[in-house]
Amino acid sequence: MKIEKDTAVTLQYKVTDPSGKVLDDGKDPMAYLHGGYGNTFALLEAALEGREAGFQARIELAAKDAFGERDETLLTSIPKSQFPPGVKVGGQLRGQDESGRSQVFTVVKVKGDHVLLDGNHPMAGKTLVFQLQVLDVRSASAEEIQHGHVHGAHGHHH
Ligand code: ZN
Numbered sequence: 001m002k003i004e005k006d007t008a009v010t011l012q013y014k015v016t017d018p019s020g021k022v023l024d025d026g027k028d029p030m031a032y033l034h035g036g037y038g039n040t041f042a043l044l045e046a047a048l049e050g051r052e053a054g055f056q057a058r059i060e061l062a063a064k065d066a067f068g069e070r071d072e073t074l075l076t077s078i079p080k081s082q083f084p085p086g087v088k089v090g091g092q093l094r095g096q097d098e099s100g101r102s103q104v105f106t107v108v109k110v111k112g113d114h115v116l117l118d119g120n121h122p123m124a125g126k127t128l129v130f131q132l133q134v135l136d137v138r139s140a141s142a143e144e145i146q147h148g149h150v151h152g153a154h155g156h157h158h
Contacts, residue, residue, distance in 0.1 A: 005035035031154035074119030
């Protein structure tokens with residue numbers, strides 16, 4: 001069966017940067033609903049359109065087509081005293097940005113009595129290289145299409 005709108009696609013994948021450094025070893029396969037539901041990157045969907053199980057590809061995505069460019073205004077610092085105990089450099093915590101939206105911050109470093117936080121996605125600004133293989137293609141169920149995501153072992157769990 002070919003990948004087309006409203007098919008459920010299961011992929012084995014690995015993500016590296018252009019030098020080959022592994023960013024996501026894709027231990028578990030990923031399943032997504034194909035057809036512009038925003039489950040995965042638009043350029044990945046475009047590369048997979050019309051393909052079948054067994055198809056393999058190496059697809060390079062520029063930062064703007066993946067997690068976006070870095071936004072240096074998302075760097076912020078807070079007093080160490082406001083910092084939850086036990087969080088280390090490289091760790092993450094959930095906070096709110098200036099407009100009150102929930103945002104994940106990565107702890108960049110501790111400097112004096114301040115902690116520097118970065119609200120960018122950890123993969124923002126990075127070119128991503130996907131090595132992927134299509135494991136399975138099937139028709140999505142009416143319920144999956146209504147929900148806009150795939151159910152089952154590698155899909156969405158309610
Ligand atoms: Zn659902």
